[in-house]
Amino acid sequence: MTVNTQVKKVSAVGDGATRTFSFSPIVIYANDELEVITTVIATGVETEISQGSSSTTYSISIAANGYPDTGSIDYPASGGTLIPNTVRISIRHKPTIENLTDLSPGKYDPAVQETQYDKFTRIMLLLQEQVDRCLKLPVSSTDVASALVTEIATPISGDGTKSLVLNAAETAFALSVASTTTGSASDSTPADVNLSAGAAGSNAAYSRDDHAHFLPTTVPRLATENVYTESQVWFKGSDVTAAGAMTLGAGNIFDIDGSTPIATITTIGVGTVIILHFNAATTITHNASDMVLPGAEDISTFVGYELMLLEYATGDWRFISDNADIAVYRRSSVDFTLKTTLQTDFHGDTLDGNLWNATAGGGSGNAVAMSAGAGGRYSLLTSSADEGATHANGASGISSAALNWRADQGGLTLEARIQVDDITSVAIFVGFTDVESTTVELPIFKTVGADTIDSDAVNACGVGFDTDGTTDQWFHGGVKANTDTAATHSGSAPVNDTWATIRVEVGLSGAVRGFINGIAIGTATFSAVTATTPLTPVIFVCQRTGSARTLLVDYIWCQASR
Structure with a gap:
């Protein structure tokens, strides 16, 4: 017998009516040399069938010549269900790898030798069949690992609907059928879906049958989130016209x-942060939920005003920050088309009475005067007698000659450089108040023996120091329509005969914040002054016992938006 065929296995697809399947031209040498496997075509699930005589086994029929020869199998061997057209049956020769032929001297039989040679050939065909089903690297490959990865990742030739993946137990490779559900992007607003919810190859998780969705709704996140290593660029949207219910x-x-007042902003999404730049003056209306603004007060915008908001709940926005309290320093170049500025360095022999008022109190020895010194200075001298709580007698002060300033102008700022000869038994105020210094008073001060703020003014705000209180430190605060704020302390105090630069910044809605030598006293105090009340910049000093105190003023600088 010769082996003149390269057939290594035979396969057939069931039809629900066939029981007998030929394995010709495969020749077997014994009835235990066949391997029979059924495969579910849709899933690739394989089942090896055993030889026997039942409804779950197969039986062999060999040609009349007996072994070795070809033949057929019956599956099922008896009874049972004949395989349908969704199942493939595969039969291959699986000979026992052995050599039982003994060529003894004087007993040479060519037929015996040829039979063994044929068996060796069929064993080689068996091995070749196994090699044919293996992943193979290119002939030129020298990098086994990377080439294997490439080979696995390459789609299976002739069957573009399947991919090679690990099985669920991760013990072997298996063919996985990719989903063939198709769709189109005909609708501009497809519904959100989660593709991971459906079975492989199904469209059960699609919310619409005319779309192909490629991403799940939930996006996996890194263990360490939002570690930015490059610039983050925010997108500038189209310009928007102010409206009561504004949509961005x-x-x-x-x-x-x-200039239409703004009450609400339509939802964009909880967690959204926006920056609004205003090209005109308008009003943003406070609301306890829809538009939460500092101090529960409306904001009056100005040209160039910028506001940052957070959508903390659906359609509800909260103030984060704005540029209203950013001072333009006295030493900076100023665009006079946007800012109005009043400044004095006290040059000359007398104070310019058209711009400034300086008034000595009615007590004993009070005085105000230009003082000799580099660059010009002004001297404020308190009473030398114990005037008690009568500030009109114990104090002296200087202010501008008109009430030309308001918080709602935006960018309202006062800066002055001062020094006091003795920090014991003294009260100082630098800020804004609602009367000129021709009326001598202490706009805000401390209650004797306490740190609560008291006031002579109806509306005033700024930086103070008062040894009548319990904490002898710089503080900021104010009085709004006769309602005094709490005092926020700096942790520092003036030093005898030592210059200190005091700056007061007032927000659009009347918040106040003080700075000592460039260091903030603390967070801003909201509702410190009525935003629409006309004010004047002032500096007052008042004694707290029978000893006079002298306050020198090096310069006063005041600015606000036009």
């Missing part, structure tokens, strides 16, 4: 035109 487009930064 896509983006995070917007120019706002028009």
Whole structure:
């Protein structure tokens, strides 16, 4: 017998009517040399069938010549269900790898030798069949690992609907059928879906049958989130016209035109942060939920005003920050088309009475005067007698000659450089108040023996120091329509005969914040002064016992938006 075929296995697809399957031209040498496997075509699940005589086994029929020869199998061997057209049956020769032929001297039989040679050939065919089903690297490959990865990742030739993946137990490779569900992007607003919810190859998780969705709704996150290593660029949206219920487009930064008051902003998404740049003056109305603003007060915008908001709940926005309290320093170049500025360095022999008022109190020895010194200075001298709580007698002060300033102008700022000869038994105020210094008073001060603020003014705010209180430190605060704020302390105090630069910044809605030598006293105090009340910049000093105190003023600088 010769082996003149390269057939290594035979396969057939069931039809629900066939029981007998031929394995010709495969020749077997014994009835235990066949391997029979059924495969579910849709899933690739294989089942090896045993030889026997039952409804779950197969039986062999060999040609009349007996072994070795070809033949057929019956499956099932008896009874049972004939395989349908969804199942493939595969039969291959699996000979026992052995050599039982003994060529003894004087007993040479060519037929015996040929039979063994044929068996060796069929064993080689068996091995070749196994090699044919293995992943193979390119002939030129020298990098086994990377080439194997490439080979595994390459789609299976002739069957583009399947991918090679690890099975669920991660013990072997298996063919996985990819989903063939198709769709189109005909609708501009497809519903959100989660693809991971459906079975492989199904469209059960699709919310619409005319879409192909490629991403799950939930996006996996890194263990360490939001570690930015490059610039983060916020998108500037289209300009928006101010409206009572204002709707913004896509983006995070917007120019706002028009003067219609703004009460609400349509939802963009909880957690969204936006920056609004205003090209006109308008009003943003406070609301306890829809628009939460500092001090529960409305904001009056100005040209160039910028506001940052957070959508903390659906359609509800909260103030984060703005540029109203950013001072333009006295030493900086100023665009006089945007800012109005009043300044004095006390040059000359007398104070310019058209711009400034300086008034000595009615007590014993009070005085105000230009003082000799580099660059010009002004001297404020308190009474030398114990005037008690009568500030009109114990104090002296200087202010501008008119009430030309208001918090709602935006950018309202006062800066002055001062020094006092003795920090014991003294009260100092630097800030804004609602009367000129021709009326001698202490706009705000401390209650004797306490740190609560008291006031002579109806509306005033600024930085103070008062040894009548319990904490002898710089503080900021104010009085709004006869309601005094709490005092916020700096942790520091003036030093005898030592210059200190005091700066007062007032927000659009009347918040106040003080700085000592460039260091903030603390967070801003809201509702410190009525935003619409006309004010004047002032400096007052008052004695607290029978000893006079002298306060020198090096310069006064005041500025606000036009």
